[in-house]
Amino acid sequence: ALRQAESSILMKMYLMTEREVIAALKDAVARGVSVRVMLEEDPYGYGDNEAVFADLQAAGVQVKWANPAFRLTHEKSIVVDGRMALIMTLNQTHSAFTRNREFGVITSDPADVAEIVAVFEADWERRAPVLSNPRLVWSPDNSRERILALLDGATESLDLEQLAMQDEEVEDHLIAAAERGVRVRVLTSPGIEANEPGLERLREGGVEVRYLKKPFVHAKVIVADGRRALVGSINISTASLDFNRELSILLDDPEALDTLEITFEQDWAAAEETLATPTPRPTVVPGEVIPWEDAAQYYGQTVTVEGTIVQTKNTGKVIFLNFSPHWRTDLKVVIFPEDAAEFPAPPEEMFLHRRIRVTGKIKEYKGAPEIIVRDPGQIEIVE
Numbered sequence: 001a002l003r004q005a006e007s008s009i010l011m012k013m014y015l016m017t018e019r020e021v022i023a024a025l026k027d028a029v030a031r032g033v034s035v036r037v038m039l040e041e042d043p044y045g046y047g048d049n050e051a052v053f054a055d056l057q058a059a060g061v062q063v064k065w066a067n068p069a070f071r072l073t074h075e076k077s078i079v080v081d082g083r084m085a086l087i088m089t090l091n092q093t094h095s096a097f098t099r100n101r102e103f104g105v106i107t108s109d110p111a112d113v114a115e116i117v118a119v120f121e122a123d124w125e126r127r128a129p130v131l132s133n134p135r136l137v138w139s140p141d142n143s144r145e146r147i148l149a150l151l152d153g154a155t156e157s158l159d160l161e162q163l164a165m166q167d168e169e170v171e172d173h174l175i176a177a178a179e180r181g182v183r184v185r186v187l188t189s190p191g192i193e194a195n196e197p198g199l200e201r202l203r204e205g206g207v208e209v210r211y212l213k214k215p216f217v218h219a220k221v222i223v224a225d226g227r228r229a230l231v232g233s234i235n236i237s238t239a240s241l242d243f244n245r246e247l248s249i250l251l252d253d254p255e256a257l258d259t260l261e262i263t264f265e266q267d268w269a270a271a272e273e274t275l276a277t278p279t280p281r282p283t284v285v286p287g288e289v290i291p292w293e294d295a296a297q298y299y300g301q302t303v304t305v306e307g308t309i310v311q312t313k314n315t316g317k318v319i320f321l322n323f324s325p326h327w328r329t330d331l332k333v334v335i336f337p338e339d340a341a342e343f344p345a346p347p348e349e350m351f352l353h354r355r356i357r358v359t360g361k362i363k364e365y366k367g368a369p370e371i372i373v374r375d376p377g378q379i380e381i382v383e
Contacts, residue, residue, distance in 0.1 A: 001078065001080050001084065001086060001106075002021065002024035002025060002028060002078070002080070003024055003027070003028075004080065005028050005033045005035075005080045005081055006033065006081055007033060007034065007081050007082070008033060008034045008035070008036075008079075008080070008081055008082060009025065009028055009033060009034070009035045009036070009037075009078065009079070009080055010036050010077075010078070010079040010116075010117065010120045011025070011035075011036070011037045011038070011077070011078045011079075012037075012038045012066070012073065012075045012076070012077050012078075012120060012123070012245075012247075013037065013038070013039055013040070013075075013076055013077075013091065013092055014039075014040045014043055014072070014073065014074045014075070014076060014091050014233070015040070015043045015049065015091040015092070015093055016037075016039065016049060016052050016091065016092040016093070017052065017092070017093045017094065018092045018093055018094055018096075018097065021092040022052060022055065022056065025037065025056060025059075025061055026056070026059040026060075026061070029059055029060040029061055030059075030060075034062075035060075035061045035062065036061070036062040036063075036064070036120075036124070037056060037061055037062070037063045037064075038063075038064050038065070038066050038067075038073065038120070038123060038124060039052070039053055039063065039064075039065060039066060040065075040066050040072055040073045040074070041065040041066065041068075042072070042315070043072070053065075064124060066123065066245065067123040067124075067126055067245065068126075068315070068316050068317045069126065069317060070140070070243065070244055070245040070317065071239060071243035071244055071317055071318050071336075072239075072243075072244045072245070073123070073244065073245040074139075074233050074235075074240065074244045074245065074246050075233050075245050075246055075247045076088040076089065076090060076091060076092075076232075076233045076247075077116055077120075077247055079113060079116055079117055079120065082113065082117060083108060083113060084106060084107070084108050084113065085106070085107050085108075085112060085113045085116045086104055086105070086106055087104065087105045087107065087116075087231065087232050087233075087247055087248065087249045088102070088103070088104040088105070088232070088233070089102045089103050089104065089218060089219050089220045089221070089231065089232065089233060090102035090103075090104065090218065095216075096218065099215055099216055100215055100216045100217075100218040100219075101161065101212070101215045101216065101217045101218060101219050101263075101267065102218055102219060103219055103221055103231050103260070103263075104231075105231050105232070105249050105251065105256065107249065109135070111133055111135075112133060112135060112136060112249070115131065115132070115133040115136055116136070116247070118130070119131070119138065119247075123245065129141075134250070135249055135250045135251075136247065136248075136249055136250075137230060137232065137234065137247070137248045137249065137250060138245075138246065138247055139234055139240060139241055139242070139243075139244050139245060139246035139247075140241065140242050140243055140244065140245070140246075143234050143240075143241050143246060143248070144169070144241045144242065146250070147170065147222070147230065147234070147241070148169070148170070148173050150222060150224050150228060150230060150250070151170070151173045151174060151177055151222070151224070152173060152176075152177070153224065153228075154177055154182050154224040154225050155182065155225060156182060156183070156225045156226075157182060157183045157184075157185075157223075157224070157225055157226065158174065158177055158182055158183070158184045158185070158222065158223070158224055158225075159185050159187075159221075159222070159223040159261070159264050159268075160174075160184075160185065160186045160187065160221065160222050160223075160236070161187045161188075161217060161219040161221045161263075161264055161267065162186065162187070162188055162217065162219065162220060162221070162222075162235065162236050163188065163189070163192075163217055163218050163219065163220060163235055164188075164192070164194075164195060164235040164236050164237040164240070165186060165188060165195045165198040165199055165202070165236050166194055166195060166198055166235075166236065166237040166238065166363060166364065167198070167236050167237055167238045167241060168198070168201075170236050170241075171198050171201050171202055171205075174186070174202060174205070174207055175201070175202065175205030175206065175207065178205055178206035178207050179205070179206060183208070184202075184206070184207040184208065185207070185208045185209075185210070185264075185268065186199065186202060186207055186208070186209045186210075187209075187210050187211075187212055187217065187264065187267055187268055187271055188209075188210075188211060188212070188217050189211060189212055189213070189216050189217040190211040190213060190272075192364075193296065193299055193364065194299045194300075194363065194364025194369075195364075196281070196299065196300070197281075197299055197300025197301070198300065208273075209273070210268060210271035210272060210273055211271055211272050211273075211274075212267050212270060212271040213271075213272075217267075220232060220233060220234055220235055220236075220248065221260060221264075223257065223260050223261060223264065226257060226261055227252060227257065228250060228251065228252050228257075229250070229251045229252075229256070229257055229260050230248050230249070230250055230251075231248055231249060231251060231260070232246065232247050232248025232249055233246045233247055233248060234246040234247075234248045237365075238363070239363075239365055243336070281297060281298070281299070282297055282298065283301070284298055284301055284302075284303045288303075288304070289304045289305070289306050289357060290303055290304070290305050290306070291305065291306060291307060292305045292306065292307035292323040292324075292330075292331045293307075293323075293330075293331075295331040295362050295369040295371075296331070296362070296364075296369045298362045299362050299363070299364055299369065300361070300362065300363075301361065301362060302359070302360060302361045302362075303359070303360075303361075303362060304357050304358070304359040305331065305357070305358055305371070306355070306356070306357045306382065307323040307331075307355065307356070308323065308353065308354065308355045308356075309321045309322065309323060309333075309351045309352055309353065309354055309355075309356060310322060310323065310324065310325060310353070311324075311325055311327065311352075312347070312348035312349075312351065312352045313348065314346070314348045316337075317336075317337065318334060318335070318336055318337075319334070319335040319336070319337070319340055319346075319347050319348050320332050320333070320334060321333035321334075321335070321347065321348070321351050321356075327368075328367075328368060329367065329368050330368065330369075331362075331368070331369045331370065331371070332368065332369075332370050332371075333351075333358055333370070333371050333373055333379070334365075334370050334371065334372045334373065335347050335372075335373045336372075336374075339373065339374050339375070342375065342376050343376050344376075347379075351379065351381070354381050354383070355381070355382050355383045356379055356380060356381055356382060357379070357380045357382055358371055358373065358378055358379045358380075359371075359378050359379075360372060360373060360378050
């Protein structure tokens with residue numbers, strides 16, 4: 001698609017390292033195509049986009065960091081010549097093309113393309129978009145309600161091939177579907193500890209769960225009754241639904257649905273029902289305070305952790321309180337600006353170098369544990 005562009009390319013991408021894609025964007029500029037790229041400035045846990053940003057900019061590509069109004073811009077979309085759009089589960093990386101289970105949708109529907117372009121322009125200009133297309137599902141604007149409606153409308157089957165299962169409300173609706181007689185199957189990859197509390201809840205609620213070792217499931221797909229499907233960047237996680245910029249598309253095209261279902265059935269047949277070596281998870285005792293270093297053992301549980309905040313950062317869209325300089329892998333406290341306003345002083349100043357106890361649910365985000373604080377009462381300074 002990039003090599004066929006004649007007048008314009010718009011790309012919004014979470015992570016881009018694939019050399020052929022970068023070269024295709026440069027070649028497009030060289031032949032007179034207008035190329036604009038929006039990149040996530042801090043692709044959490046996966047390095048950074050700074051080198052490719054500079055490389056593209058030097059080649060004449062118009063590059064901009066993604067809108068800081070969102071915790072992350074995780075959307076993966078490309079629009080070519082204002083006539084065709086790609087909506088994808090995949091980043092532009094070598095592993096996405098060679099080792100992962102990924103999906104992409106090409107649409108030439110004028111209404112689809114027009115809204116994707118409109119949201120690109122709105123995010124480029126840092127303003128709110130106007131959304132009206134019933135096929136396009138956007139986070140954080142309407143994804144939760146539309147995904148829940150898709151789940152609630154199923155009468156026969158729900159097949160999910162998903163990287164993440166980390167949102168209690170979605171889990172509740174999947175369990176409710178199973179209870180009303182819908183066959184619900186969830187397919188994911190093993191080794192993602194933060195998924196286990198949610199997957200265990202699903203199993204207990206009558207949902208079938210399997211783990212696919214290869215390829216790695218980076219997909220974000222839901223198929224309902226074999227007649228409707230959702231494909232795109234939206235993970236089943238609270239952060240993806242409520243805080244990130246994401247894009248998926250609702251499909252009812254029989255050919256596309258056949259491809260999704262055939263792939264799902266092949267992967268389901270190759271998958272296993274249980275982890276080869278399940279990891280036992282400790283249960284916190286009521287009133288117990290755990291050291292912050294142990295937080296990753298308690299995914300999905302509400303706990304009180306204690307430790308000293310050694311580092312803080314206010315990015316403008318989120319405040320991080322770090323118990324360790326190794327923030328990409330260790331526990332952090334997350335406070336959003338609308339909640340930070342409830343504190344008597346800026347949290348990044350108030351808690352720096354202080355020993356605190358913080359109470360909340362341990363969640364995983366991009367491979368690291370975190371506690372989201374929505375109320376000042378969740379944090380206590382102990383010394």
